[in-house]
Amino acid sequence: MSNSGYPESYYAATAVGMRDYPILEGARTADVCVVGGGFTGLSAALNLAERGLDVVLLEAERIGFGASGRCGGLIGSGQRIDVTDAEKMFGLERSRVLWDFAELAKQEIRDRVAKHEIPCDLQRGELLGIHKKAYLGHAREVADVLAERYDYPFCTALTKEETRARVSTDDFLEGLYDSEALAIHPLNFALGLARAAAERGVHIYENSRVLEYSQSDPATVSTAKGSVKTPFVVLACNGYLGKLEPRLASKIMPINNFMIATEPLGESRARQLIDGRYGIHDTRFVVDYFRLTEDYRLLFGGGENYRAGFPRDIARFVRPYMLKLFPQLNDVAIDYAWGGTLAVTVNRLPHIGRLEPNVFFGQGYSGHGIATATFAGNVIAEAVTGTASKFDVLAELPTHTFPGGTLLRYPGMVLGMLYYTIRDRI
Ligand SMILES: Cc1cc2nc3c(=O)[nH]c(=O)nc-3n(C[C@H](O)[C@H](O)[C@H](O)COP(=O)(O)OP(=O)(O)OC[C@H]3O[C@@H](n4cnc5c(N)ncnc54)[C@H](O)[C@@H]3O)c2cc1C
Numbered sequence: 372m373s374n375s376g377y378p379e380s381y382y383a384a385t386a387v388g389m390r391d392y393p394i395l396e397g398a399r400t401a402d403v404c405v406v407g408g409g410f411t412g413l414s415a416a417l418n419l420a421e422r423g424l425d426v427v428l429l430e431a432e433r434i435g436f437g438a439s440g441r442c443g444g445l446i447g448s449g450q451r452i453d454v455t456d457a458e459k460m461f462g463l464e465r466s467r468v469l470w471d472f473a474e475l476a477k478q479e480i481r482d483r484v485a486k487h488e489i490p491c492d493l494q495r496g497e498l499l500g501i502h503k504k505a506y507l508g509h510a511r512e513v514a515d516v517l518a519e520r521y522d523y524p525f526c527t528a529l530t531k532e533e534t535r536a537r538v539s540t541d542d543f544l545e546g547l548y549d550s551e552a553l554a555i556h557p558l559n560f561a562l563g564l565a566r567a568a569a570e571r572g573v574h575i576y577e578n579s580r581v582l583e584y585s586q587s588d589p590a591t592v593s594t595a596k597g598s599v600k601t602p603f604v605v606l607a608c609n610g611y612l613g614k615l616e617p618r619l620a621s622k623i624m625p626i627n628n629f630m631i632a633t634e635p636l637g638e639s640r641a642r643q644l645i646d647g648r649y650g651i652h653d654t655r656f657v658v659d660y661f662r663l664t665e666d667y668r669l670l671f672g673g674g675e676n677y678r679a680g681f682p683r684d685i686a687r688f689v690r691p692y693m694l695k696l697f698p699q700l701n702d703v704a705i706d707y708a709w710g711g712t713l714a715v716t717v718n719r720l721p722h723i724g725r726l727e728p729n730v731f732f733g734q735g736y737s738g739h740g741i742a743t744a745t746f747a748g749n750v751i752a753e754a755v756t757g758t759a760s761k762f763d764v765l766a767e768l769p770t771h772t773f774p775g776g777t778l779l780r781y782p783g784m785v786l787g788m789l790y791y792t793i794r795d796r797i
Contacts, residue, residue, distance in 0.1 A: 376433045376578070380709040381632035381670060382440055382558035387490045388566055392434065395576040395597035401427040403755060404592045404601040406581045406615075409439035410741060411733045412607030413564040414479075414748025415755075420571035422756050427599050428573055429592065431580035435561030437611045438740065441711030443630065443660045443672045445650035446480060446553035447497055448523070449473045451719045451739035454516055460718075463520060468764060470521050476746035477553060483745070484555075489563025492665055496649030497552030500534060500543035506654050510547035525551040537646045540696045543653070554650040554662055557741060564745075581615060588729050603755050606732040607748070609740070610712035616732075621772045622722050623714035623735045627681055630672040631689045632664065632707040633700065641667035644697065658738065659692055669693070669700065681710040713738055717771035723747050724766040731755060 377383040405416045408430030416428045430436065450457060450469050457466035484493050501510055510528040517523040526549045529537070534546030569575055576594075584592040584604055592599045606616055610625040636644065641663050645651065652660040661671040673692030682688040686708035694701060715737040716722050722735035731754060733747035747765070754762035 377436060377440065377558075378709045378711075379707065380441060380558075380630070381664065381668065381707040382556060384707065385556065385559075385664075386562060387559050388562045390562075390566070392430075392565075392569070392575040392577040395427075395429060395579040395594050395599070397596075398598045398600070399427065401425050401574070401599050401601045403427070403603040403605060404429065404590075404599040405605040405607060406584075406592065407431075407437070407607035407609065407611070408434040408561075408565065408575065408577070409437045409607060409609060410561065410564070410744035411609065411748045411751075412605065413439075413561060413568055414745045415605045415607060415733075415751045416573045416575075416748075417564060417568040417571060418749045418752030419755060420568060420573045422752060424756070426568075426573045427601070428568065428575045429579045429581050429594060429599070430575070430577050431611070433577050434565040434575065435558045438609060438711045438713045439561045439744070440558035441630070441709055442557050442713075442741065443650070443652075443670070444555050444557045444662065444741070445497060445652060445660055446477060446555065446741045447650075447652075447739060448477065448525075448549055448552050450721075450743070451737045453513055454521060455513060467521060470523075472746065472761065472764070473742065474523075476742035477551070479745055479749060480553060480555070480560075480742055483564065483567070484560070487563055487567040489560055489567075491559040491563060492556045494554040494648050494650075494662075495550065495552070496647065497549045497554070498529075498534070498537060498649065498651045499547040499549075500538065500540070500651060500653040501545040501547070502542055502653045502655055504544065507545060509654075510545050513547060523551075525549055538651055539644050539699070542696045552650065553742075554648075555741065560741075583615070586727060586730070588727075590729060602729055604730045605751055605755070606726075606730065607734075609734045609736070609744070610714040612714070612734065616726070618726055619722075619732055619734060622770050623716055624677075624773055625712050625714055626675050626677055627710050627712050628672060628675040628738070629681070629685050629689045629708070629710040630670065631686055631693065631705045633669045633671070634704040634706050635666050635668050636703065638667050641669070644669065644699075659696060661693075661696075668706070669697075669703075684708075685710055713740065717773060718769060720768045720770075721747060721765065722770050723750065723762070723768075725754070
């Protein structure tokens, strides 16, 4: 951990507009108390303040301290599951609604960046690399389905050669390029949302962990040094929820995922590796994802674990994943390595809803959370202020409890994850 209270990462080293918010001290009131300062909480708070409510946001550590300030920065179109799977699950009509929500979510990111002039290096484009023979043809199928049934003509299926011309790896057998997906510097986006929220009057408190809240109306939300009496609570803690709310904990599995940033490669070597600055990910169960930074480093995410701690040497843990795709980077030094915790649900769909008439939550974006969490925050704000049309659609998505609940979910989950990881290699 650095002096700033953030983990040492490429994002913390290149943060713009980092500022300190006070610790909550003493008792106060608010129209809404938001718990968690990631994309879900920041978006909920900002949207609520824009609707004229007096909002307090309590963050246990620093703004963007969780997954939001540590993630890959890739903002893919659609939901975490692709449209062919969504159609099998729900049929075309509902799948189409979810797709349209995801398009609104992307638009919300673009709008926020533009409106608040957030310096988060917004880029366009995303390539999916198909790594396995069994998935050949999948890119073409998805591109066709999106063009024909979702009015989305922006995905192009690429042959092996076309994919290789874009990304210099022998690992990809085909590709799918989406010209309207996005990528951002996630910590700077979070810091920009916080600045916008504070300017709209949100009272942000950092280093103010919520220890408990009363299930009453109004509720009292308590930290070590203060409390907030409020008619509405929004829980936005995701993979960092801990024991605060067991009813939410049993629906998600916290997973640690890891990233590295290489030393600057120089523009020409970087462009030989990847032909532009956009996000790339693959079809592996434990996804590899990467992109070039403004200063032409390779930012690479790969590998995860399912226990409480991170590997002692994260760079050593992630590097083999990078070298598997790019053996030509064998001589390149790793300047930053870090990890973060995300929350997955059993079916990889987001878990959004209300626990009590006055307690709302959003979590479990399953690695697809930048746009989905930002959108969820907005939808929760709408619901708090009485418009629940989008909220109801999301709240009705099927959710499952992890077998064994919070106590026993790990062993079963780890076995399941290992099974899929091994199957990936076959
Ligand atoms: C390594 C990694 C890579 C990822 N890559 C991508 C990607 O490329 N694209 C993508 O779309 N998604 C990605 N994700 C997922 C994405 O980052 C998350 O889905 C998203 O940031 C979730 O936002 P959130 O606000 O719900 O949660 P978080 O950002 O985790 O925020 C939760 C916050 O709640 C705070 N908190 C917890 N408990 C309390 C408490 N008791 N009191 C007060 N505050 C509390 C935490 O400190 C934390 O700041 C990645 C995640 C990780 C970890």
